[in-house]
Structures are given as C-alpha cells and as structure tokens.
Amino acid sequence: MQINVAKERAFTRVSVEGRLDAVTSKDFEDRVVQVIDQGEKNLLFDFASLDYISSAGLRALLTAKKKLGGSGGKIVLAGLKKPVHEVIEIAGFTPLFVIVASAEEARNQF
Amino acid sequence: METFFSRDQQVVRISVLAELRFLPDVLQFVHAVAVKLGLPEEDAARLELVAEEACVNVIQHAFEPGESATFDVIVLRRPGQVVTVIEDRGKPFAFRKLEAEKKSALGTLLMKAFADQIQFLNLGDGRKRVELVKNLPVQKVEAPAAKTAAAGEGFEVRPFQPAYAAGVAALATFSSGPFQSVEMILCADRMREAVQSGRFLSCVAVSEGGSITGHLGLRLDGPSGRVGVIAESAVEPEPAGLFRKMLEFLLKQARMRGMYGIYCETRNREVFKEFTSLGGIPTGFWLSPYGTERAGYLKLNYGDSQTAFVPFHHKGMITRIYEEAKLNRDLRMASSLAEISGVAVPTDTILNVTANPRSRTVFLRISEYGVNFEDVVFSLMQEFTVQGVETIYLDLPLTYAHTQIYCVSIEALGFSFAGIIPELFEGDVLRLQYVRNAGTSQPADESGLSKDLLNYVIAARG
Numbered sequence: 001m002q003i004n005v006a007k008e009r010a011f012t013r014v015s016v017e018g019r020l021d022a023v024t025s026k027d028f029e030d031r032v033v034q035v036i037d038q039g040e041k042n043l044l045f046d047f048a049s050l051d052y053i054s055s056a057g058l059r060a061l062l063t064a065k066k067k068l069g070g071s072g073g074k075i076v077l078a079g080l081k082k083p084v085h086e087v088i089e090i091a092g093f094t095p096l097f098v099i100v101a102s103a104e105e106a107r108n109q110f
Numbered sequence: 111m112e113t114f115f116s117r118d119q120q121v122v123r124i125s126v127l128a129e130l131r132f133l134p135d136v137l138q139f140v141h142a143v144a145v146k147l148g149l150p151e152e153d154a155a156r157l158e159l160v161a162e163e164a165c166v167n168v169i170q171h172a173f174e175p176g177e178s179a180t181f182d183v184i185v186l187r188r189p190g191q192v193v194t195v196i197e198d199r200g201k202p203f204a205f206r207k208l209e210a211e212k213k214s215a216l217g218t219l220l221m222k223a224f225a226d227q228i229q230f231l232n233l234g235d236g237r238k239r240v241e242l243v244k245n246l247p248v249q250k251v252e253a254p255a256a257k258t259a260a261a262g263e264g265f266e267v268r269p270f271q272p273a274y275a276a277g278v279a280a281l282a283t284f285s286s287g288p289f290q291s292v293e294m295i296l297c298a299d300r301m302r303e304a305v306q307s308g309r310f311l312s313c314v315a316v317s318e319g320g321s322i323t324g325h326l327g328l329r330l331d332g333p334s335g336r337v338g339v340i341a342e343s344a345v346e347p348e349p350a351g352l353f354r355k356m357l358e359f360l361l362k363q364a365r366m367r368g369m370y371g372i373y374c375e376t377r378n379r380e381v382f383k384e385f386t387s388l389g390g391i392p393t394g395f396w397l398s399p400y401g402t403e404r405a406g407y408l409k410l411n412y413g414d415s416q417t418a419f420v421p422f423h424h425k426g427m428i429t430r431i432y433e434e435a436k437l438n439r440d441l442r443m444a445s446s447l448a449e450i451s452g453v454a455v456p457t458d459t460i461l462n463v464t465a466n467p468r469s470r471t472v473f474l475r476i477s478e479y480g481v482n483f484e485d486v487v488f489s490l491m492q493e494f495t496v497q498g499v500e501t502i503y504l505d506l507p508l509t510y511a512h513t514q515i516y517c518v519s520i521e522a523l524g525f526s527f528a529g530i531i532p533e534l535f536e537g538d539v540l541r542l543q544y545v546r547n548a549g550t551s552q553p554a555d556e557s558g559l560s561k562d563l564l565n566y567v568i569a570a571r572g
Contacts (some may be wrong), residue, residue, distance in 0.1 A: 022130050022166045052155070054162045055216035062151075083155050090223045091216060 003031050010110040011042035011076075017049035018107065020057025029060035033067055042110045046103045050081030053087050060065030065096060074098065078106040121147065122185040127178070128169045128198070136183055137162050142196055143185045147192045148246050153314055156224040157194055163217035164240045165195045172200025176314075189307055190300025191226075194242045196299075218497060223465040230463040246300060246539040264322055265349065267359040270312040272302045277322035280312060282344040285404070306423040311338060311367075313359045315352050317499045323349075326356035328364065328372065334488070336413065337533045341383065354384050361388060361410065369412035370533050375405040380405065394529015394541055395567045397548040398501045402470060404560075405541075407532045408438050417442050418508040418538055421517035424527055430538075434559050437532055444511035459483045463490070463526040470500040475539070479512040483528050484519060491523060491544065502544040503528065509537040517542070527570040529563065544572065 001018040012035050020028055035043065045063065069081060076098045080088065088094060100106045122143050125130050137158045163184065173179045181198035185190070221228060250377055271277070278301065304310035308330070317326030324345040328338030338360070345352045359452035364372060374385045375396065375491040382404045390408040418439040420428045425441070432439050459480035464473040472494050474487070487504065495504055506513040517540065521527075525542035532538045549569065556564050 015363055019134065021134055021162060022466070052159070054159055054166075055220055058216055087159065087220065091219060097256065 001027065003028060003081055005031060005035060007040075008044075008101040011044050012040045013044045013046055015046040020050060020060065021052060021054045023072045024058040025054075025060045026055035028057070029063050032060070036064065036067045036073075041067075041068060041071050043073070043075045044103060044106045045075065045077050045105075047077060047081070047084055048103065048107065051086075052086055053084045055091075057086070058091050058093065061093065061097070074109065076100060076106045076109045078103045101110065116544065119187040120184060122183075124183045125180045125300045125359075126183060128173055128181055130166070130169055133165055133169070134160065135166070136493060138374050140183060140185055144192050144194070144244070147185070148308065149192050151245060151246050152494045153247075156404065157192065157242065159544050160225045160228075160242045161196065162192045162220045164194075164242060166194055168198045170199060172198050188243075189303035189309070192244050192246065195354050196240045196242075197237055199236045202240070218306075222465065222497065225467070225547050228467075229441075232460050234457050246485055265315045265317050265352065265355075267313050267315050267324075267355050269363070270305055270306065270314055270325070270327075272318075272321060274304050274314050275299075278325045278344070281325060281346070282323050282342075309335070310342075311360065311363060312342065313356050313363075314451065315356055316352055323351040324356055326353065326360060328360055336368075336370045338372050339534075340367060340372060340376070340381075340385070347363075351499075353381065353533060354388075357384060357388060361408070365410045369410055371410050372530065373406070373534055374408070375403050377401045377403050379404075391431065391528075392429050392563055393435065393532065396528055396541070397543055397545045397567070397571065398469070398471065399545075399547045402480055402548075405529055405531065407435050407437075409532075412438075413533055415440065416509060416537055419444055419511045421514050421516035421540070422506060423518070424540070427527075427563065428530055431530060431563070434530065437538075439538075442511070444514050459486045464492075465499075470498060472499050472502045473505070474502060475505040476507060479516070481511060483512070483516060489519060495546070500546050504542045504544070505531065505539040506542065507537055513540055526567070526572070 001016065001020065001024040003017075004014070004015040014032060014035065016028060018024070027100070032043070045061075061073050061075075068075065077088070079102050080099065085099075088097075098109055099107045100109065112425070119467075122139070124136055124139070126136050139329065140161055143153045143159040144157050145151060149157065165181070168181050172181070175560075176219075179198070179200060181196060181200070184192040184197065186195060187476055221242070222345040225242045226245045227241075229239075229241040231239045231241070257436050268531040293494070301310070303553065305312065310329060312325060312327035317323050326340070326344060326345075329341045330338055337386035340357075343353065345356075361372065371388070374382065374390060376382050376385075382390075385406055385408065390406040392404060392406045396405060397402040416439055418428075418432075419442050422443070429441065459476065459482055460478040462475040464475075466472070472490075474490060491502060504520065504524075506517070506520075506532070520542060523544075525544045528541040528543040530540055531539055
C-alpha cells in the first residue's frame with residue numbers, strides 16, 4: 001500500500017494505492033490521525049487506486065470520522081472502484097461520508 | 111459412511127503462521143485459485159474479503175497472545191461451488207467474546223453479506239473449521255424452442271442423464287408451473303457434477319415431442335446415502351400428474367437401492383399432499399416469517415434398530431409420529447442426569463452451524479454433547495439475534511440421553527418443539543425452533559395427525 005498526503009488550499013488530500021486490509025489499515029489510520037492532529041479538518045480520501053478494503057479499512061475510516069467529531073470538518077471519499085464501493089455500501093457507511101466520483105469533483109465539496 | 115466432505119476436491123492447502131503479516135499473500139493466492147476454478151473476478155474478490163475476516167478472527171481470538179501457532183487455509187472444489195476453509199487448533203469459537211467486541215461486528219456483517227453460505231464446525235479433536243462458500247455462476251440457458259407439452263400429450267419419466275442438464279436448467283428458468291429449491295438445477299454444470307458425485311438422484315419427465323417438462327430430485331449424503339431429501343422440483347403446469355409420476359419413479363428407485371426413506375419439507379401444499387398420498391407421514395412444522403414449511407417422512411425399508419431418548423413432555427406426540435410412520439423405536443427413559451454422568455462427556459460440544467443470510471435463518475445441528483452445551487446454544491442464540499437472524503432451528507440427536515434431559519432447559523431459552531426428522535443424520539433428530547416472527551397465516555385444511563401436530567407446534571411456541 002502506498003499513501004500520499006498532499007496539503008491543498010482548503011483540504012488535505014490522502015491518496016491510497018493498493019489495499020486497506022488487516023495489515024495495512026493501521027498505517028493508514030496513523031497517517032490520517034497525524035494529519036487531523038496537525039489541525040486539518042477537511043480530508044479528501046482519493047481512493048481511485050484503492051483495489052481492496054476489508055473491515056479493518058472500514059474501521060480506520062470510522063476512526064477518522066470520530067476523530068474529526070464535532071469540529072465541523074468533513075471527509076469526502078472520491079473515485080471508489082466498484083468492489084470498494086460495494087463494501088462501503090453494505091457496511092452502511094454511505095450516510096456517514098460524502099462520496100463523489102472523482103477527486104476533481106471532490107474539490108467542490110470544500 | 112460417505113460423508114458430505116468426502117466428495118470435495120481439495121485444490122490447495124496452506125499452513126500459515128498465525129500472524130497478520132502473512133495474510134495478504136495467502137488471501138491473494140486464494141483469490142487467484144478461485145478464479146482458476148471458475149469464479150468470476152468480482153466473486154473471487156468477495157471470497158477473498160470473507161476469508162480475510164475469518165482468518166483475522168482466528169489470528170486474533172483463537173490463540174493466546176504471543177503463542178506460536180499455525181492454521182490452515184484450504185480451497186475446495188465442491189459441485190457448483192468454490193469453498194474456502196479455515197481450520198485451526200486454537201480455542202473453541204468464542205462467540206460471546208466476538209459479540210462483546212464491537213470491532214468484530216463489521217467483519218461478521220461483511221462475511222454474511224458476501225458469502226453464499228457459511229458453516230462453523232467444531233470438529234471435536236481440538237480442531238475447528240469455518241467453511242466459506244461461493245456458488246459458481248449459473249450457466250446461461252437459451253429459452254427452449256416454443257414447444258411445451260400440450261394438454262393430453264403423453265410423457266415418459268426417465269432417469270436423469272447429463273445430456274438433459276441444459277434442458278432441465280431451461281425448464282427451471284422458464285416454466286410457469288410450481289417449483290421449489292431449484293438453485294442447483296438452474297446451473298447445468300453444477301447439476302451434472304452433483305449427479306456424477308452420487309449425491310443427487312433425479313429423474314425427468316420427457317414429452318412425446320422430446321421436451322423436458324418436469325424434473326424431481328433427491329439429495330443424498332453420498333452414493334450410499336440412506337435417506338433422500340426431495341429437492342429441485344420443477345414441472346410444467348400441464349399435463350397433470352407430472353409431479354406424482356416422477357415421485358413414484360424416484361420412490362421405486364430409492365426402494366430398490368435399499369434406502370430407508372424419503373424426507374420432504376415444503377411450503378407447497380400440493381406437493382405435500384402428493385407426498386402424503388403416497389405414504390408420507392407429517393413429522394413437523396417449521397415456522398418462519400416466510401411461511402410455514404411442512405415436513406414429512408415416507409418409510410421405504412426397515413432401517414437400523416434405534417434407541418430414542420424422547421423428552422418426557424413430548425413423548426405423546428413423538429410416539430404417535432413413530433407409530434404412524436411405522437418406525438420401530440426402542441424408547442428409553444434416562445431417569446436422571448446420573449444416567450449420562452457415567453459417560454465421559456467431552457469438554458466441547460460438536461455442532462454444525464449453517465447460516466442462510468438471505469432468509470436470516472440458521473441451522474444448528476448437534477453431533478455430540480459437551481459440558482458446555484447449554485452455554486454454546488445460549489451464546490449462539492445471543493450472537494445470531496444481535497445479527498438480525500429471524501429463525502434458528504436446533505437439531506438434537508434423539509439417540510443421546512442428553513436430548514431427553516436438556517430439552518426442557520433449551521426450551522426455557524425460547525426454543526419450542528417443531529417436530530422430528532427421522533433417520534436423516536445417522537439417526538433421528540428432534541428439531542426445536544426459535545422464531546422471532548412466525549407470520550400470521552398458518553396452513554389450513556390439515557387433518558388427522560397433520561392437524562394435531564400443527565396445533566401442538568403452535569401451542570408449544572406459546
């Protein structure tokens with residue numbers, strides 16, 4: 001798994017490539033928590049190159065959501081591939097996050 | 111005895127250290143093998159995901175922290191299915207612990223959503239096993255030429271042959287007549303394999319013009335299976351009498367093979383009526399939110415002599431079923447727990463758990479009583495109700511004195527009498543049911559034993 005973090009004007013973009021599974025999700029979660037602890041409230045998770053997500057990855061997303069809490073911040077998920085979207089949908093996560101087709105479209109959300 | 115598993119073809123078996131870091135490589139290998147076995151890419155990905163959740167459960171819950179242990183990941187080819195099996199020699203399933211840990215709930219949810227079937231088995235020698243099943247895709251079937259048997263046209267009932275598989279699949283897909291449990295015959299390849307493996311005995315009705323107008327099957331434990339279960343029934347609405355003729359044909363075949371009997375469970379009143387008109391006796395009513403299923407048994411040949419430890423308070427009804435079904439049983443009474451206390455009781459209860467996520471139904475079959483029997487049932491009941499399961503059927507072997515003793519305490523948990531299933535699992539079983547919403551409509555027009563049994567089942571549920 002590769003994680004790239006890039007600060008943009010109104011948000012921080014976290015791009016993930018590969019898998020968010022029982023092994024890699026902890027790294028992802030740590031990076032995201034680190035970004036939030038640095039004061040970022042708006043996160044764009046660019047999942048266009050994410051091939052696989054399991055319950056461990058879902059829990060990392062929940063941790064990020066909880067960490068933002070009532071700060072008025074926002075998490076947008078962008079570019080979900082079909083298998084990843086299916087898992088997120090079945091887990092009942094779609095009401096919890098803003099989901100858009102692409103990272104470009106996500107820019108309008110912040 | 112032929113076991114269900116003996117017809118499986120093991121493709122891969124990997125022993126792996128119970129450490130998370132090895133998991134992705136193993137899972138991606140499972141994914142690749144599943145694709146080689148015919149699963150579409152997206153289903154293989156689902157199987158991989160389900161396997162990860164099961165493996166993580168084993169790694170995190172089956173062993174003591176720091177314990178150096180291994181577990182096995184197996185890929186099987188079963189007729190019409192690809193099965194990933196996770197086996198370990200760790201602690202028994204810790205359902206209560208899993209339930210208490212919220213982080214397990216997401217994994218369990220995904221497993222139920224993405225697997226077509228899940229089975230949990232405590233194998234009794236320290237091993238436990240989870241089977242994760244994905245069905246192979248149904249072969250697309252061309253609509254048959256617009257030629258169905260006209261009313262009055264004759265037909266012939268013949269044993270199934272592989273050449274009929276596509277025609278049967280077409281019938282199951284396009285017939286407007288009554289059908290039930292046609293999951294397997296929709297897939298011609300799966301059906302061919304099941305017949306060749308000896309686990310399925312079936313026949314077809316062929317019209318004078320050569321069209322397949324009916325199919326009826328018996329599921330067996332294996333080539334030497336002693337009891338057949340009526341399944342995979344599909345018939346054209348015309349001509350009349352197709353179902354009965356096919357059933358008569360199969361009864362003759364089964365009798366000649368020395369089978370003990372035929373078991374039937376169905377929501378279709380007409381199917382059950384034909385079954386009882388040929389000698390079938392009602393043995394139970396399975397309640398569920400989706401309608402009540404009638405269950406019955408038709409004795410063909412004398413089976414092995416059996417001892418039955420019938421619970422005291424159900425003795426009257428069960429004895430009546432035995433008598434009407436002409437099943438000779440040596441009814442024994444275990445006077446107290448003392449009678450069974452002389453027998454070394456294993457620590458672990460051995461049971462088979464089959465979940466059907468779509469109908470939110472779980473089947474628990476006890477193979478052997480352990481000292482933790484009541485705890486296991488209670489834990490499973492809690493686990494499954496939290497997960498939204500609507501109906502739990504619990505099958506208890508009547509050949510064990512424990513069934514007679516424990517029945518009352520299990521009923522106190524909310525289970526109630528549903529009936530018996532003769533001979534099916536190496537002996538008779540008592541079926542108890544836990545039904546959260548039984549639905550309001552119940553079968554009408556019952557009479558004799560059927561009526562009394564239905565009333566008894568409804569009264570037992572309270």
